[in-house]
Every structure is written in C-alpha cells, then in structure tokens.
Amino acid sequence: MIQPNILVFHPDYLIVEAYTKSIQRYGFKSVQAASTLEEAIKLLPGTEVILGWKFPLELLNQPIASSVRWFQSMGAGVDDLIADSSLPQDIILTRIVNQFGTYISEYVFMFLLYIAKNGSRMRQAQIERQWDPFISESLAGKTVGVAGLGSIGSEIVRKARAFDMNVHGLSVSGTNASLVDDHFSADQWNEFVKDLDYLILTLPLTDATRTIVNKDLLLAMKQNACLINVGRGALINEGDLVDVMQSGHLRAVVLDVFEIEPLPKDHAFWAIPNVYVSSHLSGPSTIDSVSNFFVENLKYYIEGQPLNGVVNRERGY
C-alpha cells in the first residue's frame, strides 16, 4: 500500500504532536506536524493529505500546495472552510461525522433534565441547608423538536425515546424523517416550533440556516419553551434572543455555540437569568475519536473508496 504524505495542523503544538503519534501508531509513517504558518509553508510541498484545524487556508491556492488532494477537518462544522474561497474546489473536503452524537446528546440531556427537574433549586436549597421537597416536572410526555436529523440529531432522538418524549424533527433533506413522530421541512419552521416544549438546534450553518432563529420564530415558540443550541452560533440572531429573553419569553436557553467565540466578556448572554452558557464543548474533537475517523478515511482514500463526511460545498455541509 502506497502511503500519501500527511500533514497534521493545529495551532497547539502539543495537540498536533499527539495527533501525529496517534496516526503513526496505526502504521502510517509519513506524517508531519505543523502548528504555525511558517511550519505549514515549509512542510506543504509534497503534502497530499491534510488533517487540520484552523489551517491557514490562504496557502492552499498557492503553488506550494499543488500536491494537496484531500483536506480532512478536525470538526463537524465546516462553514468557515466553505466561506473561505482560497480552498480550491479540486481539493476534497471532509468533515467529522458520526463521532459527536454520544457526547452532544449527553450534553443536551444533562440540560434538559437540569431544567425539567430544577437542579438549580436543589442546589440552592443545599447551600441554604433548607429542606425543600418540591415537585418537579418530568420529561415524559413533553415534546422535543430536533432541528437537524444527522448523526447528532438522530442520537438525541434515540435518547428522547428512552425518556418517553414526543419527538418532532425538522430537516432539509428528510433523510431521517421516519425517526420522528412529526417531520417538518425547511419551509415549515413556524409550524415546527409552535408546539414544542424543547427546541434543539443541531443544524449546520449555511446560507439557508443563518439567523433562521430570529425574533419572529422565538415569539412563535411557547412562552415556557426552552431552546438549546449545539449547532452553530449564527443559527440564532443573538440580539433578537437577548431581547426575547429579557421580555420574559422562553423559560430557559442553553447555548454552547456563539456568533463570536470565545464569547466576548461583555456579552449579555453571560448574565441573563435562565441562559446557560458553555464554551463550545458539547462535542469535543478528542484526539482519539478524530484520529480514528481520519485513519478509517485514510484507508478508504488509499483504496480509492468513497470517503466518509465528504462536504458538498453548494449544500453547505
């Protein structure tokens, strides 16, 4: 088997080193590591495959990158890569798929349960040493809507079944429509959200989904509904969400992704009651899982088989 020359890029040199070792352990020897622009420039000539995170894309339409055939992103979302026109069309772009469902669905259910069972009231009672045997809600019988029914959304649906929830879904392609009780298409957002107790966004960011969650849609939701975003920050019009929360509409909002990351220190989200902020951590690209995915793809690549996670740049994911 002829092994292609591989370049691993990540701004953190410790992470890039760990990736390199991990890939080498699978028997691939021609792996080089870069964590700066200078190193990338030096190592690009002769590179055929890039496994990258925050790679300096502007290098890819220059002569030093003429041997690059395939770019594997370390993440699931590739909106930034697609938006950058310096990534040549003839380089195959792949993203991680099927690796985040477990993690992200656990994150989602942690918050669904924390909100439904009122974990913060339990915590407060403990701090105050108060015996406070209140009756909480149950997820059972509630309606959750999952926007995006790819590998992440499908895993959320599966767990929602175990909690005896009614499950609605919205997806562009309709591929996994059969998993949900009621399926809505991309032109039925208002219809989709109006009966939900919980709306979960797992969508990719595309021209069609950017700020799809705006004031009109938020106000079409039940006043007591909850929103969880584990997709991309820009799915939501953040200013609208701040306004709507401050007006008392929506019971709780959980945000793991933001228009600008890290979330600026002075952003209103940090301090609005019932807004839960986390640091884009729901679906971590662990070195093990990404290496695993990449190495499997690498074998397909060498055999000339179709790769997993190939991005359709027109579709946007």
Added chain:
Amino acid sequence: MIQPNILVFHPDYLIVEAYTKSIQRYGFKSVQAASTLEEAIKLLPGTEVILGWKFPLELLNQPIASSVRWFQSMGAGVDDLIADSSLPQDIILTRIVNQFGTYISEYVFMFLLYIAKNGSRMRQAQIERQWDPFISESLAGKTVGVAGLGSIGSEIVRKARAFDMNVHGLSVSGTNASLVDDHFSADQWNEFVKDLDYLILTLPLTDATRTIVNKDLLLAMKQNACLINVGRGALINEGDLVDVMQSGHLRAVVLDVFEIEPLPKDHAFWAIPNVYVSSHLSGPSTIDSVSNFFVENLKYYIEGQPLNGVVNRERGY
C-alpha cells in the same frame, strides 16, 4: 357495584381535600377526609379502606377501626408502617408501585450526567465569564450498578441502555435479573460494587438492607466511583459515608433520602464537597398518580381481584 367507605388521611388538609375530590371524580362517592388525629378518630367507625400518609397507626388496633380491611399507603416505601406493630396483620397493606420509575430515573440521570459532564465546572465558568472548553467524560461505556430491580430500578436500567452503559444489577428476588448484563445476589455485595463507576440504590429498607452500605463496602468501591441513593436513608451507614468522603474516597455522592428527614441543619452532608443533597423529592407522590393507582386498586378490591403493591410484611416490602 357496592362502594366501600373510604377515609383519606394526610397531615396537610389541602392535600387531603385534593385527594378526596380526585377520587370522587372517578365516581366513588363515599369518601371522607381527615388531616388530624381527632378527625381520624371521628371518621374511622364504618371505614373499610384507608388511603393514608403519616396516619396515626395506633388507632388501627382499637375497636373504632374494626371495619378497616385495607390500608393503601401513598408512598412506595413502607418500612415505617411495617415497623409499627399497631397495624393489625389482617388489614391488607399496599404500597404504590410502578408510579415512581419515570420520576426517579430522571432524577438519577440528571445527576449522572451532571457529574459526568461536569455541569458545575460549566456553571462556574459562566459565573466568572471564562471561556473554558474542557473535555468531559461520557456515560457511554461506563458501568452502572443498580441495587434493587423493581419498577424503579428497571426503569433506570432501561435508560442506562439508551446511554450505552454497561448495566449490572443486584436484587434479592432475582426477578428482573435478565434485564442486566451481570446479576448479583444479596450475598455478593462486594463482588457487585467493585467494578462500578456508578452505584444506584433503589432498595427497600428491611432488616437485611439496613446499613448494608457501610465503610467496608464503600471502600470496596473504586476510588473514583459515584453513589446515588434514592431508596431509603438507612440503607447507608451515614457516619461511615461521611468518613469515607472526607478521606477522599468516592468522586461524588447524591443523596435524596436520609436516616432522619428533614436532614438536620447541622448534618455534615450539607457541606461536604461533591455530596449532592436533595429533599426526598426524586419520586414525588403526586395527587394525580397516587389517586390513579388507588382507584385502579379500588376497582380490583371491589371485584375481589388481587391488588397491586400488596406488601409482604415478612419480606419487608
């Protein structure tokens, strides 16, 4: 259909009134309500069925209670009723079963996820407006042990499957042994706990289970294991647990039940780091669910059919 005379007893007169109305709505007319000892004394003569919570049991072996045939408790645990010898043997005692699985399993998974995903670190980061994208654990692949495989334990097992956990179980009767990957009997506690990441207690309190979780057993658990008790407080030797936690053994403990409830203000549990205290609220006896259960049993009673939740006083539950 001949309707028996029913007495509903609960120390809170608003609750007792709500129960009375709820039962009457099902078409049972001869329902009386008491919330004090005096009212109970007045209404007992002629009463055949009691639906009760914290009922003054000492009345039941007196002549005024001679017509009582059946006592339905509003709770799942009946250790206190069995321990009180004034409840005559010829009064059928039933407890609530099959009503708490949904609530309690949601409570359990809220804490399993909160601990595994490190929800408190997310919360702290938000308070400090710190961007902190740490990598958390996953429940998937971890081993949970459920002690007690009745209706509550079985529901925890079902949800654990959706989280792709390995599921071990310990039960006295062995009835639901087939639900779990590895089943242990009551003489195999040490064997049972040693490989667990999470131990969940859903057992009834009996002579055989009282303080079954003592220092030896706690130290037989993995140092990084977690313990959740939704059964009865006295399943655990509380002094031993305080010692073990303070020695740094065990990662987290979640306690919804205590030897003395309400938990005394000066109890060490309130303030030990990684001990989560809640106020016996994981399986609330809601008026709807208890009325429902009672009315179904009432129909069986009138038809002379076997009742649900009949307590075997020798077995202890």
